Amino acid sequence: MLKNYFKIAWRNLWRNKGFSATNLLGLTIGITCTIFIFLWVQDELGYNKFHKQYDHLYKVLATRNFNNQIFTDENMVLPLARSIESNIPQVKRAVVTTSRQPRILSYADSRLKKEGYTVSEHFFDMFSWKFIKGNPWTAITDPSSIVLTQSSAKALFGNTDPLDKVIRINNEYDVKVTAVVADVPGNSTFQFDYIMPFNYSNDYIKRSMNEWTNSSWNVFVQAGPGASMQLIDKSINDIKYQHDPSDKKISTYFTFPMSKWRLYSDFKEGKNTGGMIAYVRLFSIIAVIILLIACINFMNLSTARSEKRAKEVGVRKTLGSGKRQLMFQFFSETIILACIAFVLSVFAVYLLLPSFNTLVDKQLSLDISSPVFWIGALIIILFTGLVAGSYPALYLSSFNPVRVLKGTFASGKRAVLPRHVLVVGQFVISIVLISATIIIYQQIQHIKNRDMGYNPDNLITIPATYDTQNNFAVIKDELIKTGKISAVTRTLSPITDIWWKSPAPDWEGKPANADIIMAGLSTDIDFSKTMGVKILQGKDFSGMPSDSSAMLLNEAAVKAMGLQNPVGMLMRYGNRNYTVIGITGNIVMESPFKPVDPMMVYYQPYNCNSISIRLGQDVSPQKALPLIESVFKKYNPSYPFEYQFVDEEFGKKFLTEDLISKITNVFACLAIFICCIGLAGLASFTIEKRIREIGVRKVLGATVQQLLLLISKEFLKLVLIAFVIALPLAWWFMNDWLQQYAFRIHISIWLFVAVGLLILLLTLIVVSLNTLKAAIANPVKSLRTE
Template identity: 40%
Template sequence: MFTNYLKTAWRNLFKNRTSSIINISGLAVGMAVTILIALWINDEVSFDSYHKNYDRIVQVMQHQLFNGKYESQVANPYVMAEEIRRTYGNGFKYVIQASWNYNHGLAYGDKLFLKPGSYFEPQVVDMLGLKMLAGSKDGLQEMNSILLSQSVATAIFGKENPIGKVIRADNKTNVKVTGVYEDLPNNTTFRELTIIFPWQLYLSQNQWIKQMDSPWGSNFTQTYAQVADNVDIEKLSARIRNVKLNKLGNEEKRYKPIVFLHPMRKWHLYADFKGGINTGGRIETVWLFGIIGIFVLLLACINFMNLSTARSEKRAKEVGVRKTIGSNRKQLIVQFFSESVLTAVIAFVFSILLASLIMPFFNSVADKKMAIPWSSPLFWLIGIGLSMLTGLLAGLYPALFLSSFQPVKVLKGTYRVGRYASLPRKVLVVTQFTISIVLIIGTIIVYKQINLGMQRPIGYVRDGLITHDVSDEIHKHFEALRIDLKNSGAVIEIAESGSPTTGVWNTNGGFDWEGKDPNFAVDFPNNATTYEYGKTIGWKVKQGRDFSRQFASDSLAFILNESAVAFIGLKDPIGKIIRWDNKPYRVIGVVEDMLVQSPYKPVRASFWHISTDQQNVFIMKMNPNWSVGKALAKIESIFKRYDPATPFKATFADEQFAEKFDNEKRIGKLATFFALLAVFISCLGLFGLTSFMAEQRVKEIGIRNVLGASMLSIWQLLSKDFILLVGLSCLIAIPIAFYYMHTWLQKYDFRTDISWWVFAVSAAGALVITLITVSFQAIKAALANPVKSLRTE
């Protein structure tokens, strides 16, 4: 019996080739999108699950009261870890300190490499569950040691055994390779952890750490921990909330720090905090694309329903004959479900091939390294289950509708579909285009938001700015380097800076000014620079003057941005005294607000001061009259002259700035991709319905042609119903899109407006696409020879 169902279903697919191709194509595209989104969601929700202690690993974070509101941060005092171990050690298996992950120069023989890595305490191997391929997991117990990832070990040593080999690190320390671990996957927070140094080496290289007067007041390390088995993370988090507050003096207690544990399972999807409360994060995008995947698959199912019910009259006699010779309704329902499931299974095969072809593009847009898991039984089980479910869903309405025909009426020729028979099809068409138009509107608004951020004034000249890490050797010879670079003609100006122009790497408290409430805790970006910083980046001085070597007093001077002047409330800021850690600094200048952090948030009140200490980056302004390649080659040669052991790697400020839009651009590109596919699937269904209508009304069209009807009138006859349906879709889609996009925009402090033209363009676009899709069949029918359409056999 089942074989008979399949044979009949196969024959029907071949008999109705056009509708079969449309159904299979639509379902294949819908399934391919669903597969890609499902793999993407799996990658997102399984983020960090590579680490075997995933459910027990936490990061120690703190909320602090800055500038009148709570802000959340991962930076901690270096004494935090030891205090937690000492006071709350029974709740933890490991408490580990770590530095920030940044590039380190590695030299082996005449080879130079620049690889990202961190300093960690030795227990990191066990805590993160690193898979050691060579050497010992206890290798970090030796102070002058290093662990390498497999790819770095191969890059440096090739096929040589790396264990025991000595590498020169950052041109200041010789370290011995004591272990090699498996490369970490792309979907982990530590994916760029390619080298690991011992924490004791970090302390020995930075003697100032142990010489600090107030170690609890400086936040510059990260603290990770593994909670002991059978200990509740939330309860333990509540226990340690005052671990820092209890160690602070009265002056620093005004920051009201609250220490808490942020579980690894939430690092990726729930990373956003506002006012000391976790407000979500990427989980919103996961939900968004999950819903889009369901809707795109639903569009394909709607096509199947529409085309199947539209051809109901052609299959009415088949149903009548089957019922007359003894078929019951259950058997007919199984027959129609067999057809839809067979269509879905064929579509699934094509969807796998389509997903494989699209995967490289999808990975590049989504910043992933996903692949079709061909060898996974679970994937195939879910895939086949999805195709079966899709087939049942797509065939549900047609099966129930077609199997309900009464054989007496059908075979006597008195069966009529009725004036309301097309109503379900119209509802489904409206549903299809409503979803498509919502996606189109959403895509336009996402790009409007991106454009808003990109058009904000940045307050400095970004073109030609490059940054390079400051090494010890280069800092020692900074003035000579600066003169050589300028004399070479490749560089207009150069400065050292604590932070690049596209980020804040350091903030400070301890500021006081006339009229300030002594209990009001503040924290400002406070960038240490050299005198030529302003000339290098081209900031805009609004009041006062720039730093100058001609004024010795500038060593105790501040330049403020406009937001700082407004925040402090200085009406005439030039010459005013602001005390920082009880030292008086005179305000000598005010610069236009510079867009340093998020382009969607207000510019923070910021300070700049002069420092002769070693800073983090060099900022250089390249000569615009030189080609980039020529200038970089010249700059590199001069850097090598002063520090031949450190690899040269310049970063362009415009590239760093562009990274600030990565998340929104990714959402925009994926939304565009899904919107185009949704429109494509909807148009496939529209094309099929138009073809069917033209076929059903072929004699009517022939008679109209004979009676002199124009092509325009026939085109209107076949098109007007669909145009009305799409117009109705626009009316439904606009308020839905407005509501959801308005909600999405609320997470941005600076957000675009939802202009009326967005809805007008989306509606017009949908109508134009509809007209193009419908017109092909309508014009073809109008141009058909009436002699052929009116003749009878």
């Protein structure tokens, strides 16, 4: 019985090659999209899951209320972890780590900059990494040991055994390789090339271990079985307040489970506001929608050609087939189609996976040997088969045999309305997606075109080191002498980041309730010249001795502080007085999506970590870089030469938005493409049905244009309806999306008009191409087919 169904279904599909190919193409695209999104979502959901203690691991975070500025902070004091471990019985282990730090690892002639963490004792007991050489129990017992990842070991030692080799760190001290772990998987929150233990005999660490106010480390806890997290949270707070009572006013500590690290990483005003999860949901919905559009194609085309099958249904019914058996038969056709589409999709995924990986910047792979794949395959095939087959099966199996066989069956009239509804639905989705794509693009452009307050082009930053700080004057001098460099300065942080935030300084007339958090930057002379920052009032630092007690404010600071004549005003910060000597324009350093923070700039050349180099006008980086490199090789020999283009760093601030933009772009194109395939199919069926009418009209003198219009009119009407429905929907969705941006575009009505015209044009082209053949054909032919 089953075999019979499938045989007949296969033959039916084979007979109607055009119909099958149209649907196959649509379904394959739909399923391919679904697989890709499924892979992406699976990767996002699988973050950190490889840790054996996944369910018991937490990061300690603090909600800090700083003069009513509430933010969430991951920086903890160094002794906290040890205290938690020994004082809270429900905590099995606690670990403290640094944030990710770059280090120069050198061995023989190779010097490599690698990033990693310095960690406390139980790091490898708590987190599960795959050890290739050595073991987790003894890897970091010796303070002068280091654990490398496989690829960093290979980069340093080639194919020789890395164990027990001695590496020099930052040209300062030696450590011994005690273990090698497999490279960190892409879906891990920890990303490192090396792991080193804390050296508790180091003076700074020794001091910090008794210091309960310097928050610079990350603390993780592993809860014991059946532990109450509320209790643990409370105990952590108690421990911290006990050692630092002043913190009670400011901070509340809590544990943040590992399962939320990736997808719920955003905090606003101390409350968790989600994060990537929003996009995981959004893309999942989009995947289903794309698949649905492809399914709708199948429904439309199946019912459109129903009269071809009506006779078969009638005959089968008189031969004793029940409705259920007929439905089953129609379902087998869609299931077969879905299976073929799925197989094609798997091929497509294999072919396109590298490009997709580049697009989303991940290392995804399709593992067809895993049970997850087969479960996924089953779900996708059944979903597609059942959804696409449902309506045709119900519709076709309900034909009355007597009427069908008598030939008085009004072909497909009953299905016209649902079919029109489905087509309108498809176009609504397409129009919404296209509008979204354009609005997202416009919004990103809007932000990118925002006045950044400095000139990121042809600006290079180089991390400062002990040597560059000592030799800075010579370095600057030699750089300028090359003739390719127009200005050099140094700053606390690169211009694309803020490393220092603190309450505003005091000034005369400061309101008692002024709660202003300010960004801070220390810099050298030539700050405005190098960065291209505008000085609106006063002047920049010039290196005079008085500069050490001078400061610059930015426009936002002047506004936030409510100053009338800021230049010349006295500011008291810490225990020192500063004179405001200049006002700079607002510089977008952190998020280009947010307003600029008020900022104070100090003249502190000794307190700088980043050197900025402005290339001369019309000097290409290719020409300037070798010159810069040779200068740095000379004066900073123990570090490999590395540099960053500021415009590229700036571009990284758009990673998420660019990703969303690219993905919606691809989806919108595919959605509209699938719609067009469906439309083409539908048009050709309409024409087939009306071929006689077209013939008669032609004989009566209709021109080709008139015929094209006649057929197109029906479809254009549908597109128009879709447009009217889609417009408010798109506006509502996108307006909601734009709310998250402080600087946002206004959605213009002309955008929708343009999208509407585009879709209309597309419809016209697709339908006309299909109609043209029938309209041009000699009417005698079609009229003869009596």
